[in-house]
Amino acid sequence: xxxxxxxxxxxxxxxxxxxxxxxxxxxxxxxxxxxxxxxxxxxxxxxxxxxxxxxxxxxxxxxxxxxxxxxxxxxxxxxxxxxxxxxxxxxxxxxxxxxxxxxxxxxxxxxxxxxxxxxxxxxxxxxxxxxxxxxxxxxxxxxxxxxxxxxxxxxxxxxxxxxxxxxxxxxxxxxxxxxxxxxxxxxxxxxxxxxxxxxxxxxxxxxxxxxxxxxxxxxxxxxxxxxxxxxxxxxxxxxxxxxxxxxxxxxxxxxxxxxxxxxxxxxxxxxxxxxxxxxxxxxxxxxxxxxxxxxxxxxxxxxxxxxxxxxxxxxxxxxxxxxxxxxxxxxxxxxxxxxxxxxxxxxxxxxxxxxxxxxxxxxxxxxxxxxxxxxxxxxxxxxxxxxxxxxxxxxxxxxxxxxxxxxxxxxxxxxxxxxxxxxxxxxxxxxxxxxxxxxxxxxxxxxxxxxxxxxxxxxxxxxxxxxxxxxxxxxxxxxxxxxx
Ligand code: ADP
Numbered sequence: 302x303x304x305x306x307x308x309x310x311x312x313x314x315x316x317x318x319x320x321x322x323x324x325x326x327x328x329x330x331x332x333x334x335x336x337x338x339x340x341x342x343x344x345x346x347x348x349x350x351x352x353x354x355x356x357x358x359x360x361x362x363x364x365x366x367x368x369x370x371x372x373x374x375x376x377x378x379x380x381x382x383x384x385x386x387x388x389x390x391x392x393x394x395x396x397x398x399x400x401x402x403x404x405x406x407x408x409x410x411x412x413x414x415x416x417x418x419x420x421x422x423x424x425x426x427x428x429x430x431x432x433x434x435x436x437x438x439x440x441x442x443x444x445x446x447x448x449x450x451x452x453x454x455x456x457x458x459x460x461x462x463x464x465x466x467x468x469x470x471x472x473x474x475x476x477x478x479x480x481x482x483x484x485x486x487x488x489x490x491x492x493x494x495x496x497x498x499x500x501x502x503x504x505x506x507x508x509x510x511x512x513x514x515x516x517x518x519x520x521x522x523x524x525x526x527x528x529x530x531x532x533x534x535x536x537x538x539x540x541x542x543x544x545x546x547x548x549x550x551x552x553x554x555x556x557x558x559x560x561x562x563x564x565x566x567x568x569x570x571x572x573x574x575x576x577x578x579x580x581x582x583x584x585x586x587x588x589x590x591x592x593x594x595x596x597x598x599x600x601x602x603x604x605x606x607x608x609x610x611x612x613x614x615x616x617x618x619x620x621x622x623x624x625x626x627x628x629x630x631x632x633x634x635x636x637x638x639x640x641x642x643x644x645x646x647x648x649x650x651x652x653x654x655x656x657x658x659x660x661x662x663x664x665x666x667x668x669x670x671x672x673x674x675x676x677x678x679x680x681x682x683x684x685x686x687x688x689x690x691x692x693x694x695x696x697x698x699x700x701x702x703x704x705x706x707x708x709x710x711x712x713x714x715x716x717x718x719x720x721x722x723x724x725x726x727x728x729x730x731x732x733x734x735x736x737x738x739x740x741x742x743x744x745x746x747x748x749x750x751x752x753x754x755x756x757x758x759x760x761x762x763x764x765x766x767x768x769x770x771x772x773x774x775x776x777x778x779x780x781x782x783x784x785x
Contacts, residue, residue: 303340304342304395304396304399305395306392306395306396307389307391307392308389308392310497311389311392311393311396311494311497311498312343312396312490312494313345313493313494313496313497314346315345315346315493316345316346316348316352316510316511316512316513316514317493317497317500317509317510317511318355318510318511318512319355319356319358319359319360319362319363319507319510320500320505320506320510321506323346323348323352324346325345325346325347325348326346329346329347329348329349329514330344330345330346330347331344331346331347331486331513332344333345333400333487333490334400335399335400335402336400336401336487336632336633336634336668336669337402337623337624337625337632337633337668337670338623338668339668342399342400342490343490345489345493345513346513346514347513347514347515348512348513348514348515348519349514349515349518349519350518350519350521350522352512352514353481353512353518353519353522353523353526354522354526356481356510356512357452357454357481357522357523357526357528357529358528359506359507359510360452360479360480360481360507360508360510360528361452361479362507363479363505363506363507363508364451364452364477364479366505367474367477367478367479367505367508368448368449368477368478370477372426372427372428372429372475372477373426373427375423375477376423376424376426376427376475377423378502378503378504379419379420379422379423379471379474379475379502380420380423381502381503382419382498382499382502382504383416383419383420383423384502385501385502386412386415386416386419386467386498387413387416389494389498390409390412390413390416391409392494393408393412393463393494393495394408394411394412395408395625396490396491396494397411397412397462397463397488397491398624398625398632399490399625400462400487400488400489400490400491401459401460401487401488401491401624401635402588402624402632402633402634402635402669403587403588403624403632404624404629404630404631404632405624405625405627405629406627406629407586407624408624411461411462411463411464414464414749414751415461415464415466415467415468416467417750417751418464418467418468418471418472418767419467419470419471420751421471421751421752421767422471422474422475422771422772423471423475425475425769425771425772426475426476428769429476429772429776430447431444431445431446431447432444432445433445440784440785441782441783441784441785442782442783442785443780443781443783444780444781444783445778445780445781446778446779446781447777447778447779448477448776448777448779449477449478449775449776449777450476450478450530450531450775450776451478451479451528451530451531452479452480452481452529452530452531453469453473453479453480453481453529453530453531453532454480454481454482454483454523454524454529454531455469455470455473455480455481455482455483455532455534456482456483456523456532456533456534456535456544457482457484457485457534457536458485458535458536459485459486459487459488460587460590460591460592460635461535461591462484462485462488462490462491462492463491463495465535465558466482466491466492466495468535468751468755468766469482469533469535469556469766470482470509471771472771472772472774472775473533473775474504474508474509475772475775476772476775476776478531478775479507479508479509480508480509481510481511481512481529482509482510482511482512483511483512483513483514483516483519483523484511485536486513486514486516487635489511489513492511492513493511493513495511496509496510496511520544520547521547524544524547524548524550524551524553525547525550525551526551527551529551529553530554531553531554531555531556531774532548532553532555532556533556533557533558533764533774534555534556534558534559535558535559535592536558536559537559537560538560538714538715538760538761538762539560541557541559541762544557545557554774555763555764556762556763556764556766556774557762557763557764558592558717558755558756558757558761558762558764558766559592559715559717559757559760559761559762560592560689560715560717560760560761561592561593561594561596561689561715561716561717561757561761562596562597562687562688562689562713562714562717563583563593563594563595563596563597563715563717563718563719563720563738564595564597564598564599564706564709564710564719564720564721564736564738565579565580565583565595565596565597565598565599565719565720565721565746566599566700566706566710566719566720566721566722566723566732567580567598567599567600567601567604567608567721567722567723568601568703568721568722568723568725568728569601569602569603569604570723570724570725571604571722571723571724571744572722572724572744573604573607573608573611574611575722575744576722577608577611577612577615578615578746579720579742579744579745579746579747580595580612580695580746581612581615581616581619581746582747583720583742583746583747584693584695585616585619585630585631585693585695586747588631588632588633588634588671588692588693589692589693589694590634590639590691590692592689592717592718592761593717593718593748593749594690594691595695595720595746596689596690597679597685597686597696597698597709597710598612598679598695598696598698599697599698599699599700599706599709600697600698600699600700601699601700601701602699602700602701605697605699608697609658609675609677609697610658612658612659612695612697613658613659613675613677616659616660616673616674616675616695617659617660617673619631619673621664621666621670621673622666623666631673631693632670633666633669633670633671634669634670634671634692635669637669639669639691639692640663640669640671640692642690642691642692643671643674643690643691643692643693643694644663645684646683646684646685646688646690646692646694647661647674647676647685647694649683649684649685650676650679650683650685650696653680653682653683654678654680655677655678655679655680655683655696656678657674657675657676657677658675658676658677658697659672659673659674659675660672660673660674660694661674661676671692671693672693673693673694674694674695675694675695675697676694676695676696676697678697678699679696679697679698680698681698681712686698687713689715703728703731703732706721706732707732707735707736711735711737713759714759715757715759715760715761716737716738716739716757716758716759716760716761717738717739717740717756717757717758717761717762718738718740718741718742718748718757719736719738719740719741720741720743720745720746721733721736721741721742721743721744722743722744723744724744729743737758737759738757738758738761739754739755739757739758739761739765740756740757750767751767751768752767752768753767753768754766754770754771755767755768
């Protein structure tokens with residue numbers, strides 16, 4: 302590999318199973334490439350159901366001693382892991398940009414964000430409180446215990462190669478669970494690097510394993526194996542439904558962070574410049590490849606033209622380049638399928654009368670680079686109204702009334718993030734309460750933080766990650782009725 306790392310041992314081409322680094326069997330590898338250049342970065346093992354089973358069994362063996370430790374003891378190890386992640390922030394960011402493509406500044410940000418979940422849940426490990434409930438008769442006492450769910454599995458996507466792992470492993474390990482992670486095959490190197498640091502932090506063998514390879518086979522074992530008591534998944538709604546179905550056979554608990562179709566509403570009384578900046582961070586971060594990206598922008602009649610004009614001017618200035626180049630704001634898309642989808646959605650929008658106000662085509666840099674795009678005159682007949690774009694394209698829809706905006710915003714099966722800009726305080730409350738979304742940004746385009754609950758309604762999934770609520774997804778409630 303040609304990556305300039307201060308610590309080259311962070312780049313691993315082996316899986317971490319039961320505390321052992323395990324190489325691929327001959328002929329069973331996945332090549333990891335840089336989406337910006339097409340260059341090969343590394344090869345990682347393509348493991349199968351057998352290695353997955355070994356990881357699950359190691360997690361089972363590790364569970365009793367790990368869960369028996371005090372919260373404070375688990376917290377100390379998690380805290381060391383957090384510190385090691387931050388101490389290696391730059392190398393981890395370089396690995397991430399190489400395999401994922403996002404600008405280095407965003408990778409640095411994601412590493413800090415990823416680490417923040419480990420820090421947060423290290424602190425929460427000590428605060429898993431139960432309850433006492435007044436008895437229903439004088440000779441009964443009622444106590445509620447919170448206990449770790451057990452062996453957990455995580456399947457994670459390529460758009461946040463580090464943070465989607467720590468957001469699950471942090472609360473799981475803090476609660477006393479053990480975990481087997483399957484990262485996305487496009488971005489396994491960030492996951493393996495996190496395991497290197499977990500091992501260095503003193504994580505006992507088997508508490509955290511990472512298996513790279515074929516999604517169907519590994520996912521099949523993780524969902525079918527009765528030892529696994531919970532699956533946490535971040536990815537598409539389509540695959541989430543498959544996994545929920547597979548988990549039904551053994552009635553596993555699930556946490557699902559699935560797709561979104563975020564509305565971004567700008568009312569007549571909004572601060573237009575703030576709305577444009579909010580739209581830029583919400584829509585174009587990670588080249589539009591996040592599940593909370595604004596997907597449908599709605600601008601009210603009175604400011605529609607002004608908003609489109611300001612947004613288009615700002616978008617035309619976004620710097621598109623290789624993620625390693627300082628100052629890059631938009632890197633490449635993850636692969637050609639992503640580019641083809643974006644092209645198709647733009648073509649469909651133009652067929653239905655949409656006007657390209659900025660960008661609109663593949664970028665001159667070639668490969669999977671795409672021009673950041675604004676489409677004016679968008680209408681609900683367009684595919685782009687219903688589908689998650691996952692690319693740097695902002696369709697702007699026109700509306701006249703608050704009721705219309707709410708109806709359009711809610712007319713999707715998704716319910717993850719929503720955003721709106723306006724200053725009328727009564728309307729702010731009305732709209733915030735009417736939106737059927739789990740996360741609402743009000744005069745704010747960037748809403749992700751470890752201290753607040755992240756998660757969706759409707760087909761965007763179930764469960765919440767981060768915050769004091771995040772650890773509940775990894776805890777069972779046990780009711781003790783004591784006769785005295
Ligand atoms: P994305 O579009 O972000 O790649 P996916 O839902 O396809 O979203 O993938 C998210 C994660 O789910 C990845 O780690 C991928 O390898 C995994 N995955 C995809 N298909 C399956 C499957 N049938 N069973 C288990 N995991 C899967």
